[in-house]
Amino acid sequence: MRIAVLGGDGFVGWPTALHLSNLGHDVHIVDNLSRRWIDTELGVQSLTPMDSIQERCRIWHQETGRRIHFHLLNLATEYERLKVWLAEERPDAVIHFAEQRAAPYSMKTDRHKVYTVNNNTNATHNLLAALVETGIDAHLVHLGTMGVYGYSSVGAPIPEGYLDVDIDTPTGKKSQQILYPTRPGSVYHMTKSLDQILFQFYAQNDGLRITDLHQGIVWGTHTDQTRRHEQLINRFDYDGDYGTVLNRFLIQAAIGYPLTVHGTGGQTRAFIHIQDSVRCIELALKDAPQAGERVRIFNQMTETHRVRDLAEMIAKLTGSDIANLPNPRKEAAENDLIVNNDQFIALGLQPITLAEGLLSEVVDVAKKYAHRIDRSRVPAVSAWTKDIAQRVEHDPEGKRLRSVS
Ligand SMILES: NC(=O)c1ccc[n+]([C@@H]2O[C@H](COP(=O)([O-])OP(=O)(O)OC[C@H]3O[C@@H](n4cnc5c(N)ncnc54)[C@H](O)[C@@H]3O)[C@@H](O)[C@H]2O)c1
Numbered sequence: 001m002r003i004a005v006l007g008g009d010g011f012v013g014w015p016t017a018l019h020l021s022n023l024g025h026d027v028h029i030v031d032n033l034s035r036r037w038i039d040t041e042l043g044v045q046s047l048t049p050m051d052s053i054q055e056r057c058r059i060w061h062q063e064t065g066r067r068i069h070f071h072l073l074n075l076a077t078e079y080e081r082l083k084v085w086l087a088e089e090r091p092d093a094v095i096h097f098a099e100q101r102a103a104p105y106s107m108k109t110d111r112h113k114v115y116t117v118n119n120n121t122n123a124t125h126n127l128l129a130a131l132v133e134t135g136i137d138a139h140l141v142h143l144g145t146m147g148v149y150g151y152s153s154v155g156a157p158i159p160e161g162y163l164d165v166d167i168d169t170p171t172g173k174k175s176q177q178i179l180y181p182t183r184p185g186s187v188y189h190m191t192k193s194l195d196q197i198l199f200q201f202y203a204q205n206d207g208l209r210i211t212d213l214h215q216g217i218v219w220g221t222h223t224d225q226t227r228r229h230e231q232l233i234n235r236f237d238y239d240g241d242y243g244t245v246l247n248r249f250l251i252q253a254a255i256g257y258p259l260t261v262h263g264t265g266g267q268t269r270a271f272i273h274i275q276d277s278v279r280c281i282e283l284a285l286k287d288a289p290q291a292g293e294r295v296r297i298f299n300q301m302t303e304t305h306r307v308r309d310l311a312e313m314i315a316k317l318t319g320s321d322i323a324n325l326p327n328p329r330k331e332a333a334e335n336d337l338i339v340n341n342d343q344f345i346a347l348g349l350q351p352i353t354l355a356e357g358l359l360s361e362v363v364d365v366a367k368k369y370a371h372r373i374d375r376s377r378v379p380a381v382s383a384w385t386k387d388i389a390q391r392v393e394h395d396p397e398g399k400r401l402r403s404v405s
Pocket residue numbers: 006007008009010011012013030031032033034035036073074075076077096097098099100101119123143144145146215216217218219244
């Protein structure tokens with residue numbers, strides 16, 4: 001298949017592009033490299049040294065003889081170029097990772113909120129409109145997030161996209177299936193909730209074939225392909241905005257930084273290893289919906305964990321300390337989370353779990369590149385409201401000079 005990987009320079013997009021190229025697909029990466037620019041804005045860098053995207057593609061060709069093509073294009077602002085590009089390349093499938101994906105970044109300031117909404121909503125809508133206009137019948141696979149559902153304790157498993165409801169009507173009860181209600185907890189999650197509605201409309205109105213993958217928090221860094229050469233290494237974020245919880249604990253453990261637990265650590269989250277993430281995308285591609293079918297929604301996660309349990313497990317494994325800090329987010333102190341993932345299991349996914357020994361691989365990678373870490377960028381300081389900002393902890397290590405008078 002000819003596959004367009006939008007956002008293919010990113011943390012999940014790059015290993016997905018390699019995985020699909022390795023399977024023999026003709027892979028085209030489209031990316032505006034905004035994520036690299038955000039590194040510069042924040043004054044951080046990937047823990048792992050990342051080459052330019054062109055260099056990465058060159059090394060892949062040298063290693064395997066396969067070509068991955070790169071196209072520099074902004075999906076959110078270059079609609080006409082996107083249309084021309086689609087019409088010329090005519091992909092069989094489009095995988096859409098190209099959004100601003102950090103909740104803390106989306107909550108930093110009003111400018112970051114506006115950027116995240118403009119970028120994500122326009123990127124998704126431009127893509128949908130361009131597919132209709134060019135008449136390209138590509139299977140669109142989008143990376144959404146489990147976070148659209150919020151983290152309140154419902155007590156029942158979160159189904160794969162749709163909820164059966166009974167509605168009281170004047171003539172009695174009627175059963176219906178509705179999109180499972182969203183309750184986004186950040187501007188970023190809000191954009192992913194808006195994406196769902198855009199997909200619902202274009203599937204129903206234009207017969208676009210769409211799969212929306214509601215992904216858990218991705219952990220790990222290597223896949224079978226990124227291990228093949230030092231210069232194929234994946235990006236790996238450790239900072240307070242883009243670093244995600246489990247990877248951050250592992251990195252903190254590797255550099256002797258206290259594991260930063262926010263609030264009671266009673267938040268329960270869904271997780272998936274990066275190797276399973278790329279495998280799920282392969283499985284979803286093989287199982288495309290028909291035109292006229294409703295959006296196919298999968299929960300792309302393999303296990304759930306409470307944050308404080310993860311911290312305790314990693315502290316035990318590595319001898320690290322735990323620092324309980326005020327929570328910069330506005331969220332429930334404690335929540336349960338039960339998630340159905342029957343569809344991927346039925347398609348043959350064999351989940352990699354935290355127990356598989358890959359935790360220490362991440363610690364080893366972090367130790368190898370520890371010299372690239374700026375410790376002052378580790379704390380998560382982006383606050384959800386101005387009130388919360390007053391109590392955010394900027395110095396969990398207690399290193400700042402203090403007055404002695
Ligand atoms: N990483 C996770 O834990 C996680 C969890 C759940 C869902 N997801 C979803 O998976 C997708 C990929 O996540 P990631 O961790 O790889 O993110 P990432 O930030 O590493 O990669 C996103 C890529 O998209 C590109 N991009 C952004 N806006 C663009 C635009 N307007 N035009 C062209 N390119 C653009 C960026 O330059 C970047 O290379 C995201 O949509 C995210 O919401 C990620």
